[in-house]
Amino acid sequence: MTNTQLYLRLLSYVRAYWRVFAASVLGTAVSAATEPLLPALLKPMLDGTFVQKDDFVIRWAPLIIVLIFFVRGIAGFVATYSINWVGNKVVMDLRGEMFRKLLTLPAHYYDNHATGNLISKLTYDVTQVTAAATSVVTVSIRDSIIIVGLMGWLLYLNWKLTLLSLIVTPLVALVIYTINRRLRNASRDSQRAMGNLTQVIEESVSAHKVVKLFGGQNYEEQRFTNETNWMRRYMMKQAAAAAANVPLVQLVAAFALAIIIYLATSQAKTDATSVGGFLSFVAAMLMLTAPIKRLTSVSEFMQRGLAAAESVFDLVDTESEQDSGKRTITRARGDLSFEHLDFAYQSEDAPRLALHDICLDVPAGQTVALVGASGSGKSTLANLVPRFYIPSGGRILLDGTDINELSLKSLRENIALVSQEVVLFNDTVKANIAYGQEREVKEDEIIAAATAAHAMEFIREWPEGLNTLVGERGVKLSGGQRQRIAIARAILKDAPVLILDEATSALDTESERHVQAALETLMKNRTTLVIAHRLSTIEKADRIVVMQKGRIMETGTHEELLEKKGIYAQLLQFSEGANPQEIQG
Numbered sequence: 203m204t205n206t207q208l209y210l211r212l213l214s215y216v217r218a219y220w221r222v223f224a225a226s227v228l229g230t231a232v233s234a235a236t237e238p239l240l241p242a243l244l245k246p247m248l249d250g251t252f253v254q255k256d257d258f259v260i261r262w263a264p265l266i267i268v269l270i271f272f273v274r275g276i277a278g279f280v281a282t283y284s285i286n287w288v289g290n291k292v293v294m295d296l297r298g299e300m301f302r303k304l305l306t307l308p309a310h311y312y313d314n315h316a317t318g319n320l321i322s323k324l325t326y327d328v329t330q331v332t333a334a335a336t337s338v339v340t341v342s343i344r345d346s347i348i349i350v351g352l353m354g355w356l357l358y359l360n361w362k363l364t365l366l367s368l369i370v371t372p373l374v375a376l377v378i379y380t381i382n383r384r385l386r387n388a389s390r391d392s393q394r395a396m397g398n399l400t401q402v403i404e405e406s407v408s409a410h411k412v413v414k415l416f417g418g419q420n421y422e423e424q425r426f427t428n429e430t431n432w433m434r435r436y437m438m439k440q441a442a443a444a445a446a447n448v449p450l451v452q453l454v455a456a457f458a459l460a461i462i463i464y465l466a467t468s469q470a471k472t473d474a475t476s477v478g479g480f481l482s483f484v485a486a487m488l489m490l491t492a493p494i495k496r497l498t499s500v501s502e503f504m505q506r507g508l509a510a511a512e513s514v515f516d517l518v519d520t521e522s523e524q525d526s527g528k529r530t531i532t533r534a535r536g537d538l539s540f541e542h543l544d545f546a547y548q549s550e551d552a553p554r555l556a557l558h559d560i561c562l563d564v565p566a567g568q569t570v571a572l573v574g575a576s577g578s579g580k581s582t583l584a585n586l587v588p589r590f591y592i593p594s595g596g597r598i599l600l601d602g603t604d605i606n607e608l609s610l611k612s613l614r615e616n617i618a619l620v621s622q623e624v625v626l627f628n629d630t631v632k633a634n635i636a637y638g639q640e641r642e643v644k645e646d647e648i649i650a651a652a653t654a655a656h657a658m659e660f661i662r663e664w665p666e667g668l669n670t671l672v673g674e675r676g677v678k679l680s681g682g683q684r685q686r687i688a689i690a691r692a693i694l695k696d697a698p699v700l701i702l703d704e705a706t707s708a709l710d711t712e713s714e715r716h717v718q719a720a721l722e723t724l725m726k727n728r729t730t731l732v733i734a735h736r737l738s739t740i741e742k743a744d745r746i747v748v749m750q751k752g753r754i755m756e757t758g759t760h761e762e763l764l765e766k767k768g769i770y771a772q773l774l775q776f777s778e779g780a781n782p783q784e785i786q787g
Contacts, residue, residue, distance in 0.1 A: 203515075205508060212335045212511050215292045222284050226340055229281030234344040236274040237493075238351030241486035243267070285340050289332040296328050299518055306522035309590040310548065318401025320517075326396045327513040330389070334507020338500050345493035352486045352493075359483045363462050377450045384443040385501065389509035392436035399429040440506070451494060459487055523610060524592060529603065530612040536566035536698040536729035537601050538587070544595035545582060545752075556582045557752045560596070566698070569730040571740040573770065574749035580733045583749075584701050587731070588617045600699070618692035620724070621703040624684040626676030631661060632668040634676075635690045647694060655690035655720040657683070682717055689720045700730040746770065 203211075216223050243266065300323065356364040406413060406422045413422055463484060543560035557579045564570050572580040585591055586598060589605060598605045605613055626634050635651055636643040648668060652658045660683055664670045676684040692700065702721065722742075734740055741760040748756035748763065748770045755769050763770035 203512075208508055208511050208515070209334070209504075211515065212331060212507070213339075215295055216288060216335055216339075218295075219288045219291055223288050223336070226281045226284035226288065226336075227343055229277040229279075229284065230340045230344040231347055232277035233274050233281055234347035235351065236270050236277075237348040237489065238355050238486070239270055240267075241352065241482050241489060242355050243270075281340060281344075285336050289336040292335050293328055293332055296331065296514055296518075297324055300324050300328065300514065303518055303520065303522065307520060308523045309585070311520060316397070316401045318399070318404045319397035321404065322393070322397035322400040323513055323517055325400075327393050327510045330393070330510030331507045331514060333503035334511065338504050338507070341496055341500050345497045348493040349490065349497075352490050356483060356486050359486075363465055363483070373454050377454065381443050381446060381450075381501065385440060385505035388436055388439035388443060389506040390512070392433060392440060393510060393513055395429065395433040395436050399426075399433055402426050402429050462487060523589070525610045527606055527608040527610065527613070529607050530609055531601070531603075531616070534601050534616045534698050536616075537599075538562075538564040538699065538729055538731075539599040539602075540583070540596070541599065542596040543583075543586070543593050543598065545579075545586060545591065546594045555752060557586075557593075560752075560754060562747060562754065562757075564729055564731070566601075566729050567727050568744045569725055569732060569742070571732040571734060571743035571746045572749060573734075573740060573746055573773065574755075575773075577751075578749040579752040580749055581703060582752075584703055584731050584733060587699070587701065588614050588619070616697050617699045617701065618695045618697040619701045619703065620685070620688050620692050620721075621701075624676060624681075624688045626672050626679070626684055626687060628671070628674045630669050630671055631657075631687060634672060634687055635668075635694055637691055639694070643694070648690075651690040651694040652687075654693050654723045655686045656716045657686040657690050657720075659716070660686075685717045686720055689717070689724055693724050698728055700725060700728045702730060702732045702734065704733055748773070 243263065304320065304324075353364065402422070402425050406426070413419060540560045540562040543557055544555075545557040547554045547556055560579075560583060562570075572583060574580055582591070586593055587605070589610060592606075600608065600613070600616070627637065631652075632645070632648055635648050645668070649658065652661060652668070661667055661670070670678075672678055672684075672687070676687070679687070702725075732740065732743060740746060743760070745757060746760060746763055747754055748768075750769060756763055756766065758766070758770075764774070
């Protein structure tokens with residue numbers, strides 16, 4: 203995308219607020235129009251008072267000056283307030299669009315992008331586009347009007363000297379072009395550094411217990427120092443380019459101004475111009491330096507904004523999850539079929555095969571446990587059911603329908619998930635249990651779900667009960683409590699298909715007993731895929747599927763697989779040597 207296309211796209215976000223933007227432009231134009239009036243007044247005021255002693259000029263000149271500044275003040279306020287209003291609206295709209303995009307991005311995007319960089323795009327990069335989308339336009343309009351007005355007055359006073367000043371224009375343009383290129387590169391680097399810095403902060407804060415326990419404070423401090431130093435260096439590159447921009451342009455303009463003033467004073471000696479005309483010409487020339495300075499400074503904000511716009515639109519233009527399915531279903535029976543399923547994770551080097559030729563039928567209401575060593579493909583298989591990833595080959599059927607033919611919303615409404623890494627939001631227990639329900643959930647329903655999940659046992663003990671705040675990621679709760687709230691959320695959803703991803707692996711014996719009882723309630727009359735370490739979860743399954751290196755190696759009940767004395771029996775024997783209650787899964 204070219205700079206022009208990028209900038210026009212950025213300006214398209216201003217279109218919705220064109221009335222307020224127009225008010226800002228009008229205020230800017232009025233304010234700018236008053237600027238050339240000041241040097242224009244100098245000639246008649248000086249000649250009319252000190253030379254001609256004109257009473258009319260003496261009486262009205264001060265009032266006209268006050269009136270000019272009054273109009274200029276009102277117009278300036280309208281322009282500044284309006285443009286800030288539009289700028290903040292644009293940032294809000296862009297953030298909203300970026301956040302909506304984040305909610306629809308496929309899982310592999312999050313696998314390949316650091317959380318800190320994504321946060322930085324929404325919090326830092328997007329704010330950099332404000333000036334480019336709004337202030338740059340109004341500043342350009344204002345200062346262009348001022349320059350045109352002052353140049354017009356200068357041409358009127360002395361066209362020969364004025365045309366002489368235009369000789370420096372190509373040199374000024376060359377300086378601006380060179381510095382703009384450096385500003386854009388430095389802006390890109392600083393935005394990338396801010397993303398890395400945010401990532402370090404996010405990791406250090408979220409993993410503060412690991413940092414403290416393993417003595418990683420010095421390491422994290424060094425990482426933070428390195429990233430902040432890179433950020434400082436890139437910001438100083440921007441500062442150096444921006445700082446050099448204005449003085450260089452002003453230096454070129456100063457040479458032209460010095461020559462012109464010398465020639466103008468020579469004319470004054472020969473009475474070719476009056477005192478008022480000479481001072482008016484010099485004042486107008488001096489007043490030109492301020493708008494020229496602002497216009498050259500605009501390039502800094504423009505380049506920073508365009509670099510930020512590249513980052514913002516890179517996220518906005520990322521392809522969302524594939525949702526080509528047109529069919530919708532209400533409540534599925536829960537029959538699951540995997541037909542010759544293949545899946546490979548994409549990587550920079552080569553695709554990494556995770557599943558190969560998986561064929562499996564799970565009748566409605568049946569519980570199937572997936573067992574195997576780490577990396578055998580259990581979680582990958584489970585993640586394909588809600589279409590977090592798209593199979594490389596084969597298909598998955600729900601009630602005989604290819605899940606790719608179903609809309610994502612319709613498919614996922616029929617699936618509930620309880621995993622080892624429970625996701626709770628920094629809200630109340632009630633809000634976490636009722637999360638995602640697109641209807642008004644009565645408190646009785648929440649209590650019923652929490653009771654079925656054996657969660658009301660501890661919720662009743664809290665002074666605020668269901669209104670208790672759980673903290674960030676449920677940090678105020680124990681592992682067993684978090685799991686039971688997650689189970690209550692799944693019970694309330696009442697989906698016919700359930701995925702349990704190592705839901706009890708990290709719990710102590712007492713917590714496991716409560717959670718296991720809650721899971722048994724949840725699993726009744728549901729098609730359930732269980733990925734578990736605990737033997738107590740697996741042995742009650744209707745069928746056990748043993749996986750190895752992305753393939754199904756054995757299937758059967760707990761007793762049948764033990765009789766085969768194959769991989770499952772070996773896994774069980776190995777597990778019993780360490781802990782009789784666990785099986786590798």
